[in-house]
Amino acid sequence: MTDRDAGAEPPSDAPTGPLSGVTIIDMTRVLxxxxxxxxxxxxxxRVIKVEPPGGDDARGFGPFIEDRSAYFLSLNRGKExxxxxLKQAADRRVFDALLDxxxxxxxxxxxGTLEKLGYDWTALSSRWPRLVYAAVSGFGxxxxxxxxxxxxxxxxGMGGIMSVTGWPGxxxxxxxxxxxxxxxxxxxxxxxxxxxxxxxxxxxxxxxxVGMLDCQxxxxxxxxxxxxxxxxAPGPLGARHPSITPFESYRTADGHVIVAAGNDKLFAKLAGxxxxxxxxxxxxxxxxxxxxxxxxxxxxxxxxxxTGESTEHWLAVLERAGVPCGPINDVAxxxxxxxxxxxxxxxxxxxxxxxxxxxxxxNPIKSSAYPDPTTRPAAPALDAHRAALLAELGLEDG
Amino acid sequence: MTDRDAGAEPPSDAPTGPLSGVTIIDMTRVLxxxxxxxxxxxxxxRVIKVEPPGGDDARGFGPFIEDRSAYFLSLNRGKExxxxxLKQAADRRVFDALLDxxxxxxxxxxxGTLEKLGYDWTALSSRWPRLVYAAVSGFGxxxxxxxxxxxxxxxxGMGGIMSVTGWPGxxxxxxxxxxxxxxxxxxxxxxxxxxxxxxxxxxxxxxxxVGMLDCQxxxxxxxxxxxxxxxxAPGPLGARHPSITPFESYRTADGHVIVAAGNDKLFAKLAGxxxxxxxxxxxxxxxxxxxxxxxxxxxxxxxxxxTGESTEHWLAVLERAGVPCGPINDVAxxxxxxxxxxxxxxxxxxxxxxxxxxxxxxNPIKSSAYPDPTTRPAAPALDAHRAALLAELGLEDG
Numbered sequence: 001m002t003d004r005d006a007g008a009e010p011p012s013d014a015p016t017g018p019l020s021g022v023t024i025i026d027m028t029r030v031l032x033x034x035x036x037x038x039x040x041x042x043x044x045x046r047v048i049k050v051e052p053p054g055g056d057d058a059r060g061f062g063p064f065i066e067d068r069s070a071y072f073l074s075l076n077r078g079k080e081x082x083x084x085x086l087k088q089a090a091d092r093r094v095f096d097a098l099l100d101x102x103x104x105x106x107x108x109x110x111x112g113t114l115e116k117l118g119y120d121w122t123a124l125s126s127r128w129p130r131l132v133y134a135a136v137s138g139f140g141x142x143x144x145x146x147x148x149x150x151x152x153x154x155x156x157g158m159g160g161i162m163s164v165t166g167w168p169g170x171x172x173x174x175x176x177x178x179x180x181x182x183x184x185x186x187x188x189x190x191x192x193x194x195x196x197x198x199x200x201x202x203x204x205x206x207x208x209x210v211g212m213l214d215c216q217x218x219x220x221x222x223x224x225x226x227x228x229x230x231x232x233a234p235g236p237l238g239a240r241h242p243s244i245t246p247f248e249s250y251r252t253a254d255g256h257v258i259v260a261a262g263n264d265k266l267f268a269k270l271a272g273x274x275x276x277x278x279x280x281x282x283x284x285x286x287x288x289x290x291x292x293x294x295x296x297x298x299x300x301x302x303x304x305x306x307t308g309e310s311t312e313h314w315l316a317v318l319e320r321a322g323v324p325c326g327p328i329n330d331v332a333x334x335x336x337x338x339x340x341x342x343x344x345x346x347x348x349x350x351x352x353x354x355x356x357x358x359x360x361x362x363n364p365i366k367s368s369a370y371p372d373p374t375t376r377p378a379a380p381a382l383d384a385h386r387a388a389l390l391a392e393l394g395l396e397d398g
Numbered sequence: 399m400t401d402r403d404a405g406a407e408p409p410s411d412a413p414t415g416p417l418s419g420v421t422i423i424d425m426t427r428v429l430x431x432x433x434x435x436x437x438x439x440x441x442x443x444r445v446i447k448v449e450p451p452g453g454d455d456a457r458g459f460g461p462f463i464e465d466r467s468a469y470f471l472s473l474n475r476g477k478e479x480x481x482x483x484l485k486q487a488a489d490r491r492v493f494d495a496l497l498d499x500x501x502x503x504x505x506x507x508x509x510g511t512l513e514k515l516g517y518d519w520t521a522l523s524s525r526w527p528r529l530v531y532a533a534v535s536g537f538g539x540x541x542x543x544x545x546x547x548x549x550x551x552x553x554x555g556m557g558g559i560m561s562v563t564g565w566p567g568x569x570x571x572x573x574x575x576x577x578x579x580x581x582x583x584x585x586x587x588x589x590x591x592x593x594x595x596x597x598x599x600x601x602x603x604x605x606x607x608v609g610m611l612d613c614q615x616x617x618x619x620x621x622x623x624x625x626x627x628x629x630x631a632p633g634p635l636g637a638r639h640p641s642i643t644p645f646e647s648y649r650t651a652d653g654h655v656i657v658a659a660g661n662d663k664l665f666a667k668l669a670g671x672x673x674x675x676x677x678x679x680x681x682x683x684x685x686x687x688x689x690x691x692x693x694x695x696x697x698x699x700x701x702x703x704x705t706g707e708s709t710e711h712w713l714a715v716l717e718r719a720g721v722p723c724g725p726i727n728d729v730a731x732x733x734x735x736x737x738x739x740x741x742x743x744x745x746x747x748x749x750x751x752x753x754x755x756x757x758x759x760x761n762p763i764k765s766s767a768y769p770d771p772t773t774r775p776a777a778p779a780l781d782a783h784r785a786a787l788l789a790e791l792g793l794e795d796g
Contacts, residue, residue: 018596143740164574176562193591198416342541
């Protein structure tokens with residue numbers, strides 16, 4: 001595929017978010033790291049992508065639009081790119097000059113990769129004491145698996161989330177989006193922002209070390225509590241919540257409806273809306289714990305009513321009654337939802353090299369202090385910002 | 399259930415994380431908000447939970463340990479609690495005095511709830527201009543659904559993640575952990591930290607408004623790119639990645655193994671390790687795009703080999719060959735994993751009211767500047783810190 005020249009102009013200086021003025025040197029590839037720096041870019045940071053001469057692997061991942069990876073474009077909008085080979089002295093000089101001006105260095109290589117190049121934390125922090133260095137890797141920088149590579153699929157399997165996703169007795173099921181990478185990217189972004197805040201107090205940076213597997217443990221949530229209390233590893237539960245009832249997907253005449261009546265008040269509203277107010281009098285449906293014990297019986301009773309009408313009918317009835325509910329949307333429906341549109345969660349990347357703007361997810365962190373633009377600048381072609389960056393650094397191209 | 403007296407001593411003043419010195423007034427309940435402030439607490443912030451007189455709903459959610467909610471305890475370790483009825487003048491004076499000393503106010507009520515009590519953003523920011531106010535709600539504070547309640551299950555259904563999770567032709571499948579709440583909690587934590595950092599520059603706080611549905615769109619990742627390019631809404635794919643191959647769960651003689659060979663180099667290693675080096679010569683397996691086109695054929699060839707030996711055998715063989723791989727662990731296995739233990743991702747909450755320490759997930763953000771303790775302080779009984787807080791504020795109990 002060809003990398004057409006795209007968006008080589010430097011960003012403007014006006015603050016565009018709470019991280020305006022923060023410069024991030026971004027050595028990340030594929031998903032976890034680029035997702036982290038995408039979030040930080042949306043918050044106003046300047047992100048300079050330092051790619052190996054062959055470019056970020058994700059430039060080769062589908063789906064493709066006009067020979068470019070839509071996957072890469074979505075993750076790297078508004079970033080700058082320079083290709084550097086850190087085994088070459090001339091390129092190391094450029095890299096060092098970038099670090100001279102940086103607040104943050106992020107990378108998601110395997111543990112030990114940066115050390116081998118001479119950029120271990122001891123070296124980094126002694127030369128750039130204010131630098132926040134964030135490393136996001138499969139297993140983190142310590143422990144017996146530190147040197148191993150991991151991808152989303154591996155940590156979804158090892159971290160337990162696959163064991164609670166899917167249907168009882170069914171095949172192992174992956175979460176349909178790369179939560180292994182994404183949660184690691186989010187935790188890394190939190191670590192970076194908190195360390196930047198702390199630097200204002202201490203005058204010093206810090207190393208932030210995030211492992212994707214660790215993040216999977218951190219999001220297991222009540223599955224850990226259930227195991228801690230019962231000693232039994234919980235299994236998958238299809239489309240229902242383990243300890244809140246009714247909180248599930250239910251069949252209707254023409255599809256499904258999600259009903260989430262998480263407390264007694266909402267359950268009473270639900271019973272009324274379905275024309276079965278007597279449910280609230282029954283011992284087996286008395287409180288959330290009783291309803292969870294009798295989850296199958298309650299589901300059968302509810303579906304006996306719900307399958308009499310369409311999803312659309314029930315959504316209207318339940319919304320009017322104030323019962324939290326919703327449809328199961330596919331991606332097209334989700335992106336077309338009036339609320340999603342009203343919240344500017346579908347933005348367009350403007351790239352002169354593309355015939356049409358490419359849609360992508362917006363920024364879910366809405367701040368009263370900054371605008372939330374409906375468009376985003378282009379993702380960079382490999383090395384697109386070399387000349388501008390070298391000029392800014394006062395260096396000549398070697 | 400009874401709320402025994404637990405952990406009423408105030409926290410020490412020594413910095414324990416990058417957010418040491420930050421005081422958070424936490425009006426959140428159940429999961430999304432408490433998860434956000436749990437992450438911030440682990441980073442050193444002081445979190446004062448302002449509960450309604452009846453307490454956080456989650457105190458009533460199972461599983462229970464010695465009559466207390468293990469779910470609540472896991473999410474609220476190390477926080478302080480005071481019960482306030484904001485419809486009472488005396489309690490409003492306490493709340494105002496807390497805000498006088500606060501850096502952050504977080505709540506996850508339905509949009510409009512705080513406004514009705516007189517604590518809208520205009521009022522908050524004019525009285526406390528340095529306050530960061532974060533609101534995490536089902537749909538955010540704007541748009542047609544702003545006033546509606548939502549729970550995890552609703553936004554998982556509406557936001558599209560259920561449409562890409564599960565098996566082709568199968569029943570709709572929920573992600574087995576509450577990613578609707580958790581990702582909203584993480585984005586809110588990022589918004590808070592970034593706004594605190596920005597306050598150092600501007601001297602002013604900001605309102606951060608995060609909607610759970612928005613966050614579901616933000617994590618759809620390549621499902622959006624696939625829809626944008628093809629115009630077709632993607633469906634569920636079981637246990638495989640949509641555009642990277644081989645990247646899936648495969649059958650072995652006694653179970654499954656995850657293999658994630660995301661590029662040509664790794665695929666060559668895999669082919670060698672399985673004794674089928676000739677795969678790399680085949681046109682249909684030539685590159686990632688070709689392998690994704692022929693994903694079923696490749697899976698059949700791989701399983702023909704893999705089902706000849708056990709999962710344990712293949713993990714050893716693949717690890718030796720440097721191919722990213724892993725088992726599918728249940729929660730018990732995941733928590734016992736040597737890497738998870740070495741990374742201190744299973745910590746113990748010490749509570750004098752419990753016969754045994756309760757295990758819970760640790761902090762995945764490892765910082766070079768702060769220790770990562772193996773224990774956590776107790777979660778508070780409802781209103782446990784009233785006397786200490788009133789004394790600190792110089793107020794008398796009304």
